[in-house]
Each structure stands twice: as C-alpha cells, then as structure tokens.
Amino acid sequence: MEVIGIVAISLDGFITQGNKPGSAFTSAADKVWFSQILETFSAHLMGSVTFEAEREPITRAARNTSSKLRLVFTRSPRKYHSLAKPGRLEFTDEHPAAVLRRIRDQGHERVALLGGGQIYGLFLRENLLDELWVTLEARVFGTGTPVFAGEHRKNLNLIEVANLDPNTLLLKYKPE
C-alpha cells in the first residue's frame, strides 16, 4: 500500500495563512489538480483540526454509501461518535502504523495523507510516508501553521517537478 502526503504550502513553509483555517489560499490550478488527484485515492487520512475546517463537505460525502474512507486522527474519538460511519468516516486514536496495517488489510492500495501540520509531522517522524507531494505557492505569509509540527532531521529526494501554472510548482519527494 502506498501512503502519499499531499500538501500546499507558502514559500515560507506555512499550510495556513496566519490563523485562518483551511487552505483557501491555494491557486485555482492547485484546486483543480488537488480535486482530481484526490479521486485516485481510496482513503483520505487527516487530523481533527483539518477535519473541522472541512467538516460540512466531509460529513455530507460520508452519507453516500459508495464514499471513500475518511479517517480522522483524534485523541477523543468518542467525541465524534455520532458522526462516525464505519468504512466511510472513522475517528481513531490508534497508532498511525496500526491504522495503516488495518486499512491495508481492508484492501486499500493508495492512501492520501491530508494533514495538517501535526499529522504530517507524526507520519514523517514515524517514517510512514512513501512520498510527499508539495504544491509550492508563490506567496509569503510570515505566520501560519508550519507544514511539519515538531523537530525533524529528515532528508528527502526530489523525484519530480512540474508547473501547475506559472507561479505554482508541484514538487514530489521521497523520504530517504
């Protein structure tokens, strides 16, 4: 099973513009690319803060019985009991490696890790990412949520570069 981290960042490495939740700052080109690429993953993993920023569309999508799996990391899964739909919208405090083993055994082959900073940091630290796909927007925020929470000493290899539009780069990396 492949686990791909997908993130859009400012030039100074933030995934939010200041304290505004969500990633509305991204270019139109990234929004088109991102919505198309998400369709190619059978499971979308995220932290509870990222879930809360997209709560309405995610819970709406999960009502559809053919929905993909959305799995939300939280230390309080009981808090979300009334929203949970097994196989479509799940809330968990399991270790990420145990989650990945479980969903691999359920037949998932391509998993998208959708952040945010705490969860990208957790997966990077635990060496659970096969690739990291970064949309680099030509914007500077000065403040915001850093892409990887915590301290890291990781090296990655750049494996692909593409322009999504003249100001927007897509960079694909493999952690060493």
Ligand SMILES: NC(=O)c1ccc[n+]([C@@H]2O[C@H](COP(=O)([O-])OP(=O)(O)OC[C@H]3O[C@@H](n4cnc5c(N)ncnc54)[C@H](OP(=O)(O)O)[C@@H]3O)[C@@H](O)[C@H]2O)c1
């Ligand atoms: N630009 C982008 O591409 C992009 C991508 C994703 C997100 N974002 C934005 O980034 C912001 C969120 O990032 P964030 O770093 O603040 O939060 P986050 O990573 O989305 O979620 C953090 C939450 O995950 C849960 N969590 C963390 N470690 C855990 C563990 N070991 N086990 C179980 N649960 C764990 C905790 O939930 P509980 O508090 O419920 O316990 C924690 O509060 C949002 O504004 C979002 O819209 C931007």
